Amino acid sequence: MTRLISDPAELAALCERLRSEPFVTVDTEFMRERTYYPELCVVQLAGESEVAVVDAQAEGMDLAPLGDLLADPAVIKVFHAARQDVEIFLLRFGAVPAPIFDTQVAAMVAGFGDQASYDSLVRGLVGVSLDKAHRFSDWAARPLSEAQIEYAAADVTHLRVVYRKLREKLLAEGRLDWVAQEMDALLDPRGYVTEPADAWLRLKPKTANRRYLAMLRAAAAWREAEAQRIDIPRGRLVKDESLLELAANAPTTADALARTRGVSEGFARGKSGMGLVAAMIEAAKLPESEWPEPLEGRKGAGASPGTVALLKVLLAAAAEAHNVAPKLLADTEDLERLAAEHEPDIRALSGWRREVFGEDALALKSGRLALGVAGRRVRLIRVG
Numbered sequence: 001m002t003r004l005i006s007d008p009a010e011l012a013a014l015c016e017r018l019r020s021e022p023f024v025t026v027d028t029e030f031m032r033e034r035t036y037y038p039e040l041c042v043v044q045l046a047g048e049s050e051v052a053v054v055d056a057q058a059e060g061m062d063l064a065p066l067g068d069l070l071a072d073p074a075v076i077k078v079f080h081a082a083r084q085d086v087e088i089f090l091l092r093f094g095a096v097p098a099p100i101f102d103t104q105v106a107a108m109v110a111g112f113g114d115q116a117s118y119d120s121l122v123r124g125l126v127g128v129s130l131d132k133a134h135r136f137s138d139w140a141a142r143p144l145s146e147a148q149i150e151y152a153a154a155d156v157t158h159l160r161v162v163y164r165k166l167r168e169k170l171l172a173e174g175r176l177d178w179v180a181q182e183m184d185a186l187l188d189p190r191g192y193v194t195e196p197a198d199a200w201l202r203l204k205p206k207t208a209n210r211r212y213l214a215m216l217r218a219a220a221a222w223r224e225a226e227a228q229r230i231d232i233p234r235g236r237l238v239k240d241e242s243l244l245e246l247a248a249n250a251p252t253t254a255d256a257l258a259r260t261r262g263v264s265e266g267f268a269r270g271k272s273g274m275g276l277v278a279a280m281i282e283a284a285k286l287p288e289s290e291w292p293e294p295l296e297g298r299k300g301a302g303a304s305p306g307t308v309a310l311l312k313v314l315l316a317a318a319a320e321a322h323n324v325a326p327k328l329l330a331d332t333e334d335l336e337r338l339a340a341e342h343e344p345d346i347r348a349l350s351g352w353r354r355e356v357f358g359e360d361a362l363a364l365k366s367g368r369l370a371l372g373v374a375g376r377r378v379r380l381i382r383v384g
Helices: 008-018 062-070 083-093 103-109 118-126 144-157 161-170 176-186 196-203 208-231 240-249 254-258 265-269 270-286 305-322 332-340 351-365
Strands: 002-005 023-031 040-044 051-055 074-081 100-102 371-376 377-383
Touching: 002 008, 008 040, 008 051, 008 062, 023 083, 023 144, 023 161, 040 062, 040 144, 040 254, 051 144, 051 305, 062 083, 074 161, 100 103, 100 176, 103 118, 103 161, 103 176, 118 161, 144 161, 144 305, 161 176, 176 351, 196 240, 208 240, 208 270, 254 265, 254 270, 265 270, 305 351, 305 371, 305 377, 351 371
Parallel strands: 002 051, 023 074, 074 100
Antiparallel strands: 023 040, 040 051, 371 377
16 A cells, blocks of 8 residues: 655655655646646655655655655656646755656657557556546545555656666667757756747737737736736636727726627726726727737748748657657748758757758759659659
């Protein structure tokens, strides 16, 4: 039976033992339905010979020893799909755990497809089918049931085997360095912070109306900052669809705000509503020179659809030839920028990706490479 740790002294002793391990598998259970920031409920840890579930919300619990373990450079912290877990620890301890190894990324490098799930990796590499009955548990409710504890423990128990087998495979194929390069992005704290001024970008507005974009930027920035301040999900404050309508109507009074679909009378006339109206009024005063450029007018615009299509074929061929997930080599934006710009600053043209795909992409674009078919595979034909 897995140990549940709810005593600070027990946690300190566990973390001290784990600091002698070469790696520790880590996972978290959290709640985010009612808050902007994730509410940490449970932390799962496993070393070579022990597995523990830590009640992060136990009375008097001091997680400082966990922070020390996560910061220990001598211990590799192994996660699956690390981003949300890393964000939680960054918020809690003010630093990103390091060094880390993300088995989802490693699986993409090892040829297990785009975003391989933990369940599929455990089935394929460990030969175990996981019981996911408690996937949607209320992890903030106490006491935790034995079934919840065992479910949580499974997420780090089998991760040990997944990590070892992926590492062995990547080491044999000479690809551990590829994974190490991918971990650099996960270690950058800036990747976990949404700046209010940039919040409008996630809405991906498809318009060239710069005044509309200025109003959208202001509304989205206000919402992001306000959601962070009072710690509620941004969508519970104002929904995306309402923001888009706000940008079009640019309300400058509570009455006008209340006429926006999805905005209640109470909200419009309350403190938050007044703050939003004030943000819209300030945005309306901006000179045209300070309006944002349309997204469709940014880098990558004007790309030839035919060139993008050829690059997609080359990408599929490179992924097949090197047994690596296509999404890891390049995404749609990378391909559009490759087609539109001479040599853009994109991940597909740096590090191991350039060797596997980027150089051939540049050659294809410049006419030094052609594509054909040999049997069932795409054939690369060097020209000149």
